[in-house]
Amino acid sequence: MEIRLSRNFVLSEFTRSTTAAKLGIPNTPTPEDIARLKQLCTKTLQPIRDAWGSALNVTSGFRGFRLNKAVGGSDTGVHPLGWAADIVPANGKIKEFKAFVKFLLKKGHIPFDQCIDEKDGKHEWVHLGYANRKGLQRKQFLTKHR
Template sequence: MKLSPNFHLSEFTQSQTATRLMLDNTPGPAEIAALKLLCEKVLEPVRENYNRPVLISSGYRSPAVNRAIRGSRSSQHAKGEAADFEIAGIDNLRICQWMERRLNYDQLILEFYERGVPASGWVHVSYREPYRNQELTAKRVVRNGRRRTVYQNGIVG
């Protein structure tokens, strides 16, 4: 099923976890509608600007898949509102900076990016209305011998 001119539902439902654990990762009508809006408002403009495929690494997550990966109970992925992606050959920081200046979204997160390593990390974006236009940067840190993810405001490379 086509969600928009350049995106198909299958790109958002593929999941190694779902395949490995034989979990259903089929979105319902509300989630499909949210995915269409995400494509229309955010991902299509990104695709058009860079004129390259937007490679979705994580899109929709059914409740079972979300539990299996220990995702947040409030994850926008489980609502069809979010996607993690990269564009081959384009620095993820650069993508986020372009999006920040030109698009509306709910959240834009530069995840696990390392300065000087253009292909590091990925871009997380969500869309819902009303949107917040919230920007964050996620980094891994070690505290008390445990790896944790910390979020700081803004897009920081």
């Protein structure tokens, strides 16, 4: 049974992980994690999706603590809490999407903690965090290119 998080986002998009499947690591969110994923979706991702006007893909969303360690995720990040997702536009226009998200979030109407322009080799995505582990929304724009 699919759980809808907001109009255009469902839970399975946030929990699927090729690494988890390969290593046999369970990646099952608790009800609290799902509540946080709903906040992330309804408050931050859905408004961005609506403004962008076409589909967004989640490349990594919820990562339980074991999975987060296995993929080398940040120890202080909020993927393990369900408050962050790595997003790409389904139409492949990542450069335009990165610029669009920055422009949109700088207007100040959409709540968020961190917007990180990420790049690893030829993979690019936007990390969007709803709040940090203390529940703060610092409105940070960062760049992490490897």
